Amino acid sequence: MTLESLLAAHLAYLLSWDPDRPEDSDLAMYRSGVPHWTLNGVVRVRDHDLDDAVAEASSHFAGLPWLWWVGPDSDASVADGLLARGGTELARLPVMTIALDTFVVPDGVSVAEDVAEFVTAYAAVSEIRPEGVPVAVERELSLDVLRFAARVDGRIVGTAEAWISHDVVTVYFVGTQPGFRRQGIGTAVTAAALAAGRERGCRLGALTSSAMGEPVYRRMGFETVAEMRLFSLSA
Structure with a gap:
């Protein structure tokens, strides 16, 4: 790859x-x-x-x-x-990859069927303003992705989205709600997304990590292969 x-x-x-x-x-x-x-x-x-x-x-x-x-x-x-x-x-942001040799969907993580519920959950973590949620839901409905959620008492507390393209599964919108962090939820939903890619023939997983997520992904076995730099500038 x-x-x-x-x-x-x-x-x-x-x-x-x-x-x-x-x-x-x-x-x-x-x-x-x-x-x-x-x-x-x-x-x-x-x-x-x-x-x-x-x-x-x-x-x-x-x-x-x-x-x-x-x-x-x-x-x-x-x-x-x-x-x-x-x-x-x-x-x-580091671009990180991992070989998909042994990943399986962890207990406590399931496919998120309700797109609006899923987007509302990741919007709170990603700081998408409430007025932006309906548009994000509309866009999500057109995406060919797999969505995974971890729940506590029926509430989504962790999310991850798997995009399969070019023979790689790329993971997006990994997030854990405040109050539920440092419990392995981010690792679990990421593993579920990677497992879904493996089941569909991918042998490599990838993501672009935030500073908060990087230590988690390194513990999972991800390695940095490149870097993305983000800039703001308008005319």
């Missing part, structure tokens, strides 16, 4: 959030309409004038929070170019 395949799978997932389904191009953008910075953005800039890209993106995302993902599939000059134009680096 090549890094190119992992990045292509990530690109495909983010583009799937855009109802207009923009074609894969040298300036790859996705606009979900959800007022949340990670759900609207530029995910790749390749062989494209950066000033033109900034102008196009600023117009495309007007009225929404959005960001730039800068990874190995963008031109090497993009990160410094954004900084030189007054951009702010928001985070550096």
Whole structure:
């Protein structure tokens, strides 16, 4: 499995959030309409004038929070170019992978059938504002993903979403509700998503980790293979 395949799978997932389904191009953008910075953005800039890209993106995302993902599939000059134009680096996120040899769905984790309930649960962890939840639910209903939830007393306290593309299962929206953390819930829902990928023929799992999640994933056996840098900049 090549890094190119992992990045292509990530690109495909983010583009799937855009109802207009923009074609894969040298300036790859996705606009979900959800007022949340990670759900609207530029995910790749390749062989494209950066000033033109900034102008196009600023117009495309007007009225929404959005960001730039800068990874190995963008031109090497993009990160410094954004900084030189007054951009702010928001985070550096490791791209991590793991071999899917032994994963099974843990006890206490099940497929989440109610999309609205699932989105409401991860929205609280991901800081998606209440007014953005209906749009996120609408977008989720169009995604070809598998959703897993851990419950306590019937309430969803942990979520994970599995996206299968390019022969890899990529995991998104891993989150545990406050008050239920440090109990292995994040590990359990991640394992369920990985197991689902393995059952469907994938041999590699991947995710882009937050700083909070990275130690959890390392304990599971994930290894860093690349880095995504996130920036804010508009014209």
